[in-house]
Every structure is written in structure tokens, then in C-alpha cells.
Amino acid sequence: MENRKNRTIYGRRQSRPLRDSQKNLWEKLFNDIKIDLQNLPASYSENIIFEIGFGGGENLAHQAMNNPDYTCIGCEPFINGVSSLLTKIAKDNITNIKIFDDDATILLKLMPDQLIKKMFILFPDPWPKKRHNRRRVVSLENLLLIRQKMQTAGELIIATDHPGYLEWIIAIIEQPIFLKNFKVVHTPDSPRPSEEEIPVTRYEKKALENRPGAFFKFCAI
Numbered sequence: 001m002e003n004r005k006n007r008t009i010y011g012r013r014q015s016r017p018l019r020d021s022q023k024n025l026w027e028k029l030f031n032d033i034k035i036d037l038q039n040l041p042a043s044y045s046e047n048i049i050f051e052i053g054f055g056g057g058e059n060l061a062h063q064a065m066n067n068p069d070y071t072c073i074g075c076e077p078f079i080n081g082v083s084s085l086l087t088k089i090a091k092d093n094i095t096n097i098k099i100f101d102d103d104a105t106i107l108l109k110l111m112p113d114q115l116i117k118k119m120f121i122l123f124p125d126p127w128p129k130k131r132h133n134r135r136r137v138v139s140l141e142n143l144l145l146i147r148q149k150m151q152t153a154g155e156l157i158i159a160t161d162h163p164g165y166l167e168w169i170i171a172i173i174e175q176p177i178f179l180k181n182f183k184v185v186h187t188p189d190s191p192r193p194s195e196e197e198i199p200v201t202r203y204e205k206k207a208l209e210n211r212p213g214a215f216f217k218f219c220a221i
């Protein structure tokens with residue numbers, strides 16, 4: 001059994017039950033792709049892309065196909081999202097994705113420092129109620145953990161469509177300790193990064209009906 005002690009997931013784990021075809025694919029593929037905390041690799045590739053909360057996996061699948069010499073690690077506790085990604089992996093024969101189906105910070109803490117080249121946190125759950133703000137995955141503590149695990153000059157990309165979360169991110173990235181660790185290279189004042197660089201996810205498409213996404217890019221220093 002994996003150690004789930006420090007688990008800090010607040011969102012739902014599953015919505016609708018998986019169809020038989022999805023269950024079959026899960027049984028066929030997931031064991032080979034999943035990251036098992038009891039059996040972490042002794043050494044890692046030097047090229048790692050990491051995504052926290054990949055949702056349906058649109059971005060992770062895109063990154064994996066466009067960066068065949070990278071290992072793309074995605075964390076997502078939502079089973080229906082993992083299942084969607086497994087469907088994409090099977091359809092496009094993707095071989096460079098690894099999945100951790102739980103809280104990304106558990107895995108990050110166990111990974112070597114100075115490893116990850118590119119990190120994505122796209123449209124994290126907004127937790128709009130003030131009393132739930134603490135549940136947000138973007139926090140100073142988590143960003144400093146992420147920095148510790150990133151290579152110098154690595155890139156961190158964060159996007160949100162939620163005005164309250166946008167203010168929250170700005171308040172964090174203005175702190176001197178954040179600016180000691182990251183240089184701000186792209187703010188929502190600039191146009192959205194190209195779809196070649198970051199595809200529009202299902203969540204972003206839905207959000208776009210109401211408000212555009214705000215994208216930040218930071219370079220680890």
C-alpha cells in the first residue's frame with residue numbers, strides 16, 4: 001500500500017463510473033505507467049516535464065508527443081481524468097508518460113532536487129470561498145518546493161481563469177522570497193502562449209466562454 005499519510009487532496013476522486021472499455025484499458029495500461037511510491041526509479045531522466053492536476057490530460061499528451069526525448073510526469077487524483085489520459089496514450093501510442101494518481105506534493109517531496117525542466121499548473125481548482133482558499137495548490141510553500149525540484153533555468157507555467165485566484169497568485173509572486181527563486185518572464189498582460197506551446201484544455205475552453213485564462217511563466221533562478 002502506498003503511503004497516503006500527508007495527503008492534501010480536497011477535490012473529488014471520481015464522478016461517473018468508468019465504462020467497461022475504460023476499465024479494460026486501465027487494467028491493461030495503468031500498471032506499467034503509474035508511479036509507485038514504494039518503487040521509485042533509482043535514477044531519473046535529465047529531461048522531465050511535470051504537470052500538477054492534468055485533468056483530462058490534453059496538455060500532458062501534447063507535451064509528450066512534442067517532446068519525445070522527455071519523460072512527462074503527470075499527477076492527477078481524479079480517476080476519470082486519468083482514464084481520459086489513458087485513452088489518449090493508447091490512441092497515439094505515447095510511451096513517455098508516467099502517472100501519479102494522487103497529491104503531487106507527496107511525489108515531489110520524494111523526488112531528487114534540481115531535476116524538473118518544465119512544470120505546469122494549469123487552471124488549478126479555484127476554491128473560491130475564503131475559508132477554502134488554503135486548499136489552493138498554488139501556495140508560497142508549494143512554489144518553493146517546486147523550485148527546489150526544478151533545474152536552474154527551468155520553466156514554471158501557471159494559468160487561471162479565476163479573478164480571485166489571479167489576485168492570490170500575484171500576492172505570492174510579489175513576495176521577495178519568491179522573486180529570489182524565480183524570474184517572472186510572462187504575465188497575463190502579454191498574449192496567451194501559442195497553442196503549439198500550451199494547448200487549450202477542455203477546462204480552459206469551458207472557462208473561455210466566461211473569461212480568458214491568465215498565464216504566467218517563471219524561470220527558476
Ligand SMILES: C[S@@+](CC[C@H](N)C(=O)[O-])C[C@H]1O[C@@H](n2cnc3c(N)ncnc32)[C@H](O)[C@@H]1O
Pocket residue numbers: 008009010011012052053054055056075076077078081102103104105121122123124125126137201202203204
Ligand atoms: C480545474 S482542474 C484543471 C485540469 C487541467 N489542468 C485543465 O486545465 O484542464 C484542476 C485539477 O487539479 C487536480 N488536483 C487538485 N489538487 C491536486 C494535487 N494536490 N495534486 C495533483 N492534482 C490535483 C484536480 O483533481 C483537478 O482535476
